[in-house]
Amino acid sequence: MTAQFLPTSLADLKKNHVEQLDIIMISGDAYVDHPSFGPALIARYLEAHGFRVGIIPQPNWRQDDDFLKLGKPKLFFGVAAGNLDSMVANYTADKKPRRTDMYTPGNASGRRPDRATIVYTNKLKALFPGVPVVLGGVEASLRRFAHYDYWDGAVRRPILFDAKADYLVYGMAEKGILGLAEKFKHQTADFNNNPNTVMIKRDISDYHDVLILPSYEEVVADKKKYAEAFRLYYAEGRKRHPRTIIQPCQGRFLVVLPPENLSSAELDGLFTLPFIRAPHPVYGDKEIPAWGFVKDSTISHRGCFGGCSFCAISQHQGKYVVSRSLS
Ligand code: SF4
Incomplete structure (x- = not known):
């Protein structure tokens, strides 16, 4: 079968005789x-694990139409601000609006909202009450x-x-989101063994051997x-x-559950999809423009042991390097 783009419209669903997607990515x-x-x-x-997935890129958040165009997913919506934090994408270090956006056709600015993770989730929660929303991507991950x-x-x-989503998967979260998809599919209530997963709880008496951080209120009040x-x-x-x-x-x-990285063999497998x-x-x-940077490149590994103070890579990809095989 000839490879196809993921469905992005109702016409794509009809063409492929798909009545309802399992997961829709925004x-x-x-x-x-x-x-x-x-x-x-x-x-x-x-998709490789059997889920029907569609994608809605750069929806117009000022209207409903784009968010409605693939219908309601069976399992959940996945939301990502993109490869960059939306505030980094939209503003310079002088807090001036950027005139360009490398992840947008024609390098045009203005195609993503400020704090896109929150804006997209609010829209989905208003249009599809009761449908779970799972956050991912750099913006959600580094603001966990x-x-x-x-x-x-x-x-x-x-x-x-702030986003009022149901779950967040952080870092290199293939195993985290796959685990969530399987649990939603099988209607499993216990998410506590799912890697890379973040959730909000009212009671933590079931959690043992955990690291408790200073609270939000404490870190607001005291820089130390x-x-x-x-x-x-x-x-x-x-x-x-x-x-x-x-x-x-x-x-x-x-509650932020520990991460689980792909092995080298599993990382190799991603690039055969x-x-x-x-x-x-x-x-x-x-x-x-962002496509121009990567189209002739090869991704060799994930993670970095460097720990440079200005760089967030270890907070997103981890401190341990996972390499692809030489072959
Ligand atoms: S800048 Fe980031 S990716 Fe580069 S060595 Fe430092 S921590 Fe690693």
Whole structure:
């Protein structure tokens, strides 16, 4: 069978005789079917495990139409702001609006909202009440704990509290989102053994041998507590087998389950998935600059042991390097 792009419209569903998708991904980036683009990678990974997945790239958040165009998924919506944090994508370090966006056709700005993870989730929760929403991508991953936000000049709550989604999968989260998909499919209630998963709990008495961070209220009030929280979760992430991390927040608890990386063989397998390795034809001849950077490149590994203070790679990809095989 000839490889096809993932469905992006009702016409695609009709053409493939699909009545309802299992999972619909919402992305702040244009749809480039290539493993360097996170939402496409996750969608192809889920597809390879038997799920029917569609993608809605760069929906117009000022209207409902784009969010409705693939209907209601059987299992859940996946939401990602894109390969960049939306505030980084939309503003310069001087807090001026950017005139370009490398992940958008024609390098155009203005195709993703500020704080896209929150905006997209609010839209989905209003249009599809009761359908679970799972967050992923760099924006959600790096904002999983209480964090200083440069644009607000303030410490914000863990993003799951602001976005009001059901779950968040952080880091390189193939196993996390696949586990969630299987649990939703089989209607399993216990998500506590699912890797890379973040959720909000009212009661943590069932959790043992965990790392408890200073609370959101403490890190807002005291810079030393903020630094301590960062030191604690950073050090935990350096361990081969990190513990569950819990951060109290306004009477509830953020629960961050430990990550599980792909093996080298599993990483090799990702790159054999049936990617078209091109932008969706709907973009015509409009160039997507980010595609130009990666189309002739090879991804060799994930993770970095470097720990440079200005770089977040170890917080997203992990401290331990997983390489692809030489063959
Ligand atoms: S800048 Fe980031 S990716 Fe590069 S060596 Fe430092 S931590 Fe690793």
